[in-house]
Amino acid sequence: MPTLTIDGRTVSVPEGKTILEAAEAAGVRVPHFCWHRALGALGACRLCAVTVLDGPQKGVRMACLTPVQEGMRVSTLDESSWNMRRSVIEWLMANHPHDCPVCDEGGECQLQDMTVAGNHAVRRQRGRKRTFHNQDLGPFIEHEMNRCIACYRCVRTYRDYCGGDDFGVLGSRDRVYFGRFRPGRLLSPFSGNLVDVCPTGTLTDKTSRFRARPWDLEEASSVCPHCALGCAVIPGGRYRELLRVRADPRPQPNDGFLCDRGRFGYGYANRADRPRQARLEGRPGTLAEAVAALRERVEGIARQHGPEAVLLLGSARATVEANALLSLWARRLGAADPVFDLAARRDGAARIFARAAPALRATLADVRQADLTLVCGADPLAEGPLLALALRQAARRGAAVRVIDPRPVPLVCEAERLPLAPTLVPEALRFLAGGNGAGLSQEVLQPLAETKRLFDAARRPVVIGSAEGLGPDGVRALLALVAGASRPDRDAKAALLLPGPSSFACARLASAVPNAQDLRRRLGGGKIRAVVALEVDPLAEAPPAVTGVIEKAELFAALDYLPTATVGRANLFLPSAGPYEQDGAFCDFAGRLRAFARVLRPGTPILHTGKGNHPPRTFSPDVPGGDAAPAWEILAEILGISGGLSGARAEIEKAFSFLQGLAGLRADARDERVLPGGEPPAPPGAPAGPEPAGLRLLLSDPFVGWEPLSAHAAVLEVLRPEDAVYLNPAELARLGLAPGARARVEAQELSEIRVARAADLPPGLAWVVRRRGSALSRLPAGEVFACRVAREEGA
Amino acid sequence: MDVLDEKTLSELAARVRAYPYPREMVVDVLRAIQERRGWVSDEGVELAAQLLRISPLEVEEVATFYDKIYRRPVGRKVIHLCDSVCCFSRGGEDILKHLEKRLQITLGQTTPDGMFTLLPTCCLGACGQAPAMSVNLRLYGHLTPEAVDRILEEERREVSP
């Protein structure tokens, strides 16, 4: 650990670190543009000039490129390096437009900061400035090349970090151009990171263009609600409108990067058709009336018909607090636990994983540092996009990436795939753990043996699955594999992708063994009279056997902030606050509790109420559309818990010991609390049902189009995949389907028309990517069903 | 019109296959396209990308770097007049004026008949023969206005005798 002094401050940093990194550690800010914590040094901008007063190479040096040496003495304040930095600013500003008043970066612009810091105020350059034509980069990113200072951060982010290949550097000399080959939408699912990394207004968020100055935004530390990874975000809003989401620049958990679903999927909060008013039997009312009605009616039904007449539906996207209070309500009513996930197989898988030892559960950082990653029955880009990005970082460091999956799983790094029927994936995991591979063919065993060799040799392997892809049997195999491989010198971990930001906590709140059969019995018995849906849309997500019962219930209550099918049909509706409109906590896929702080109060955006006029000229103590309250607050009210969030959290900690520590979490500090492991459930008594014969249907989720929040964000609609049914080419031919033909797909008495497409799939498999609202999408993902695919005649 | 004929295409594809890193052929492929078509169109970039199994953007990044890959249409003959110090110090600017007068175009333009495009170039490596220019890879040194007239005439005749 060399020790050096920078501007008189002494600091010790590990060997191989640069002066710039040492300065950061010492709290000395060295101005820079091209250096970026996650992207590293480049040496292009030449702004980070410092003077080495004592050291092997004295004089002005680039801090980002100069390794530290024992006893080095560095100054950022002496005249020669100061002059260099001034000149760099002068050079950059010579062609930079003075359009700061209309630039969306203004106020959070690094170039602006450095220009002021460098005392540059007079442009010596005469003559015209350099100008460029901008490109239309699609609905997310605005391009303004005249502002570019060529720091190369965008290309390094887009190409190196995110693996895109349609954005780069064109031209040369003083006409270097950052853009695409042809104008058009940036194709990477991580394109939005360009907004965060660009130090100027060259690449800005188009979805919030010209809406607010950065200093006018209300911002808070929050957690992304669009999947279970728990990425740290800083959303911003103004005038009751959510306007943008940016990544928290801190390294953990998501290394300062986001996916486009998490960044641009916020539009659900601002929708004109967002349900903002309580409804009682079709009549508008106040939230207070609705809360009272909910308590009375549920308690009344429980008294009259017994607690088994009450069905509480919890939610992967509601806060941990709301789900815990729902559980508490069930206890008080004497009713069965809430159903947190109507997809029984996925639910069962999650409950097992939620009880695994913390040391076995991989975080995103573990994935980034892995030296081997196996992706088994999971589609990270759809189910947890930042995990795909973490895999890429592992691959960039030299880790091999192997995929075992029936689907051609898209990734953003090189990967070798072993196509395997869905039901065989658990057996493959058992083989890797030393099993005999019963039921696996020779042509599968050979590559699998090679993967096993890699796995056995790896020191930090991470095996990634998904709850819906693996099911309970697969998750058991997954955990057995990593538990068996962990030794003192070897850290094997597993990651399981779950559907939503509270899934892990919900799986822990539920009993270890799913009550699927119990649920079937209850639903089939005709006893259900009251259904409470907490921020969940069973009508879009469950098959007819379940929805039929729910729809017929005497009380069908829904709490939500999305205009879902369930909200439309419910006879009691309570508007709840969206995730960025409340304080609360989520629990990520590795069982880490994280708190988030409210960004905005709920309310109809002034843009809608004033129809663009600002501000409203009428005065009222009520915020229009501001009746919504956090779901936990509604439930606390019903349970008679006072004291706001801390009161609720105290009750929750008392009731659920594994949530100890929830109350102490600070959102700003990004505290996290690791949920302990638990008693693993006993292996199932009954063997899995027989594999359906003939053509089987497999459903899975897309990047955009299924996840409920982003499915309600209009700007993301361009990313929705085609409604297709994929078959392998031989199967397609056997069915007489040409690629592009219309095909009717039928399974479980559901049917719809899709476009037939060829894909690299095992024989006998029809694969459908779900879209919220489509009939077949009500079937759970991951499971296989007997199905029929036939050509659909007519237009 | 196809960017490349079948024969050239299959020759290039064979060479690409023989290389461990296909990308290293990018300049060769762009030059091959330019040789046949005079310049590299968007379709040419896309064809190169397809041959080399990289994205069109990655080809474009290289194509737009080099001065002698033409990404815009040029005349049948491209005149590159050296404007570096040796030619400059021996009357290069007078030659430019003469060329502009004769061809009735300025630097960067193409004659209306599509015959000549006039472009500057940095040092051609003909400093001992300054002032110098090249016309489609053919080098001409010791230029005088009279020599330029003769060269233009010959080059023109070569295309349309």
Add this chain to the structure above:
Amino acid sequence: MSREVPRVLFANRRPGLTASLAEFERGGGYRGLRRAVAELSPAEVRRLVADSGLRGRGGAGFPTGVKWSFFPHDAPPDKYLVANCDEMEPGTYKDGELILADPHQLVEGLIVSAYALGANRATVFIRYDYERAACALERALAEAREAGYLGEHILGSDFSLEIHVHRSAGRYILGEETALLNGLEGRRPNPRLRPPFPAQKGLFGRPTNVQNVETLACVPHIVAHGPQWFRGLARTPEGAGTKLFGLSGHLERTECFELPIGTPLREIVEEWGGGVWRGRRFKACLPGGASTPFLDARALDVPMDFTALEKAGSRLGTAGVTVFDDRTCMLRVTHNLISFFARESCGFCTPCREGLPMVRECLARLEAGRGTLDDVDWLKEQVPRINLSFCALAQGAMGPLSSLLALFGDEVLDHVGRGRCPLGEG
């Protein structure tokens, strides 16, 4: 051409002709290669080159033996040897002349050097405008292959080598060795960060040695005749070998001559160059290409040798000598030179991309008589700052600029004072 001078690299040069394999062999060609593979170990060849005092002929003048000592000769294949024939620095045309005159010298130089380094692949990187030289080289390669000098088991030894020719598409920056490697890989030819150095991670991440054409051509002669002979060719005790001097600018005779290292500048100008043209007087010269600082008449007696020129405040560079007569406006010349560097910038780092065009505009103002004393001060400030650029390109541009301000400062101020060029229209 009064004086007797040794003819080594230009021994087979005939005006307008390219030496064939037979002519090359008649003049002793491939003797160095025969000796190397038959009698010497690679280490012995490296030793001979180190002892010869050979320094790189591409501009930087780095001792070849030292550069070779960094090369991991016993690393497993692939290891690459690259001949740099980008040769785009204004005033420099010697490598083109060498290949056109006698291409087998480069071929033999590559084979012997690859043998010494343990390289198994060699590439000649050749600039767009040297198509004739590229064709001559390809013919020579075919002849060498046919004769067993190239390919599998060269001259019956265990040593095998293949040589490729890569034709570029026109940019000066590719002369920078790491930009050249990016160019060969089909990437944008920006210079690379060092470390890692090409000797460790070069072409496709493998050990790579990049060498100037003329440097490589010297190697077989050193092997054939010994390091003492090579040292003895120079006219200064610290120099070694002959050097190709490409003359240009305001001289009566602007040709490329092979002269001993250490030949005085005055002799080059007055005897070999036939004196300043049109009977005018010598004002200044660029002694080694566009990136070397100007020398004025006071330096005429400097021996053209690496060390002597450094002492005189300039560099031998590529030894392309461009002379300016006494009617030349040095501000105008510098403006032209800076325009070249600004246009040839790859655009990667700020000082080069943004700073050089600003310097160009400032010089244009001064040249037109619209400059101020502030402009002159500003120019002075730019030199040390632009010198902090990522690669040597912008630093090269600062050579002429700094010497303009040092040697011809009064002339620059005269432009400001008179509001026009004191020398009239150039």
